[in-house]
Amino acid sequence: MSFLLFPWISVAVLGVLSYYLWQWTYWKRRGIPGPLGYPFLGVFLDSISEELPGPLKVREWTKKYGKTFGFTEGLMKTLVISDPDLVQEVFVKQYDNFYGRKRNPIQGNSEKEKRTNLFSAQGYRWKRLRTISSPTFSNNSLRKINTTVEDCALELMRHIEERSAGGEPIEMLRFYQEFTLDVIGRIAMGQTDSQMFKNPIFPVVRKLFQGSYSRLFLIGAVLPPFLVEIVRQILLKTLKMGSFRKINVITMKAVEDRIKQREEDEKNGIEPGEPQDFIDLFLDAKADDVDHFGEDNGDFTKSASYTNRQLTTDEIVGQCTVFLIAGFDTTALSLSYSTYLLATHPGIQKKLQEEVDRECPDPEISFDQLSKLKFMECVMKETLRLYPLGTFANSRKCMRATRLGGVEVEPGTMVQVDTWTLHTDKSIWGEDAEEFKPESWLSDTDHFFQKGGYIPFGLGPRQCIGMRLAYMEEKLLLAHILRKYTFETGAKTEIPLKLVGAATTQPNSVWMHLKLRN
Numbered sequence: 001m002s003f004l005l006f007p008w009i010s011v012a013v014l015g016v017l018s019y020y021l022w023q024w025t026y027w028k029r030r031g032i033p034g035p036l037g038y039p040f041l042g043v044f045l046d047s048i049s050e051e052l053p054g055p056l057k058v059r060e061w062t063k064k065y066g067k068t069f070g071f072t073e074g075l076m077k078t079l080v081i082s083d084p085d086l087v088q089e090v091f092v093k094q095y096d097n098f099y100g101r102k103r104n105p106i107q108g109n110s111e112k113e114k115r116t117n118l119f120s121a122q123g124y125r126w127k128r129l130r131t132i133s134s135p136t137f138s139n140n141s142l143r144k145i146n147t148t149v150e151d152c153a154l155e156l157m158r159h160i161e162e163r164s165a166g167g168e169p170i171e172m173l174r175f176y177q178e179f180t181l182d183v184i185g186r187i188a189m190g191q192t193d194s195q196m197f198k199n200p201i202f203p204v205v206r207k208l209f210q211g212s213y214s215r216l217f218l219i220g221a222v223l224p225p226f227l228v229e230i231v232r233q234i235l236l237k238t239l240k241m242g243s244f245r246k247i248n249v250i251t252m253k254a255v256e257d258r259i260k261q262r263e264e265d266e267k268n269g270i271e272p273g274e275p276q277d278f279i280d281l282f283l284d285a286k287a288d289d290v291d292h293f294g295e296d297n298g299d300f301t302k303s304a305s306y307t308n309r310q311l312t313t314d315e316i317v318g319q320c321t322v323f324l325i326a327g328f329d330t331t332a333l334s335l336s337y338s339t340y341l342l343a344t345h346p347g348i349q350k351k352l353q354e355e356v357d358r359e360c361p362d363p364e365i366s367f368d369q370l371s372k373l374k375f376m377e378c379v380m381k382e383t384l385r386l387y388p389l390g391t392f393a394n395s396r397k398c399m400r401a402t403r404l405g406g407v408e409v410e411p412g413t414m415v416q417v418d419t420w421t422l423h424t425d426k427s428i429w430g431e432d433a434e435e436f437k438p439e440s441w442l443s444d445t446d447h448f449f450q451k452g453g454y455i456p457f458g459l460g461p462r463q464c465i466g467m468r469l470a471y472m473e474e475k476l477l478l479a480h481i482l483r484k485y486t487f488e489t490g491a492k493t494e495i496p497l498k499l500v501g502a503a504t505t506q507p508n509s510v511w512m513h514l515k516l517r518n
């Protein structure tokens with residue numbers, strides 16, 4: 001019997017191998033330049049190499065192959081772009097052709113999962129989640145959580161005071177991660193008080209962003225489709241995805257507890273008060289206009305199971321979890337890069353301190369005072385220009401055949417922006433594009449707003465939903481720190497920063513002395 005099966009198995013294996021080889025030469029056959037890597041794997045080994053973080057490797061390739069090039073990782077094919085017009089085309093003008101985001105198959109099928117989230121969902125499901133979630137990040141909602149965020153900032157100040165009292169330097173990235181986790185824990189995961197430096201999920205969350213785990217995760221790109229689900233289940237039970245599960249369990253409990261508490265309050269005739277956090281806001285949220293979207297293509301039509309105007313418990317857990325994952329490291333990194341740039345540009349730091357002293361004279365810093373910190377905003381914008389974050393998210397999946405700058409793009413092709421190159425393109429930013437010059441955001445910024453030229457939070461309908469929250473957290477914390485301290489570099493500070501990472505880029509460390517101001 002096995003003898004009879006042999007020819008069929010051989011044909012099947014040969015078929016799979018030939019298909020992999022055919023895909024490996026995909027861009028070459030179309031005359032698009034790019035790194036070939038190895039047969040079957042494409043550039044997968046470069047993606048997991050520790051030599052250079054992924055986004056910086058892509059920047060090197062742009063230098064070599066130009067502003068449009070392609071690469072493959074197993075069966076996944078990616079077109080990389082760094083021309084602002086093409087970015088605008090993909091993210092805005094041709095949004096209907098590119099409404100999915102690049103995803104590794106090991107992340108599962110966002111169409112089928114009960115607990116999908118805003119980051120992974122696409123089509124109608126994404127639109128519904130986005131419509132329901134958007135009010136949660138409005139000025140009105142952020143104003144309500146300003147006190148909680150300030151509480152977290154003041155708690156971090158206590159830890160900074162303790163740690164810096166003897167003149168010891170502080171590793172600021174670690175401190176900022178404690179702050180951002182505390183904020184998300186308190187506004188999206190049901191945490192009732194500060195857990196700074198004692199939160200049991202801190203190592204679990206941090207692990208998600210560590211290089212070795214991120215690299216393992218990338219393996220899904222090169223597996224044949226029939227193996228993806230098997231490997232996914234193994235990873236879910238063991239490594240990185242085990243961390244996802246722990247976070248999900250904590251959030252699920254918080255949401256269920258809140259639902260029970262609301263039911264009990266209702267039974268006892270207690271009037272619902274002001275929403276305390278995102279869980280309350282999500283439980284209250286309704287999308288009245290969700291079925292009035294006018295897309296004329298089939299992808300946005302409602303599937304029977306997701307027409308509910310309110311979020312299901314699973315969806316609330318999905319949203320809160322993704323806010324933790326999308327908001328924890330990004331905001332902490334942005335604060336770390338700003339800190340480094342301020343310490344290495346003392347004149348700019350002084351100017352910022354003067355603004356903070358002028359605009360925030362009271363012990364507490366109000367939501368309205370934050371909007372007066374214009375120079376602070378320039379510092380944050382300029383930081384994200386020089387050190388863009390989460391750049392892997394600045395990607396789209398082609399959903400229907402189209403053309404992009406003369407290149408035919410087939411459905412299933414991923415389009416990735418090389419944000420690092422875009423943000424220092426001399427034709428947009430001038431000859432001193434690599435320099436830190438926040439004051440230029442104060443003056444005529446028309447040339448900065450070349451459409452598609454500056455995308456720290458992405459662009460178009462899928463732009464980062466947490467942008468205003470991130471700015472609010474950063475402004476509040478930096479204002480409190482800079483009123484009291486000046487950042488100074490020391491022997492342990494790495495200058496220039498040593499950048500590490502796999503799918504993301506982060507500084508190896510950001511050691512700072514916090515010198516008390518007179």
Ligand code: HEM
Pocket residue numbers: 091118119120130322323324326327328330331334384389390391393394395455456457458459460461462463464465466467469470
């Ligand atoms: C400095 C901090 C942050 C940076 C630099 C950042 C950056 C980004 C980028 C580049 C994208 C992709 C946008 C696109 O595809 O057009 C994104 C999407 C997203 N971000 Fe952020 N982010 C930050 C903070 C946050 C925070 C605090 C949250 C939530 C609490 C958050 C939640 C999300 C979500 C849910 C998406 C997906 C949006 C969608 O597809 O509809 N981010 N972010």
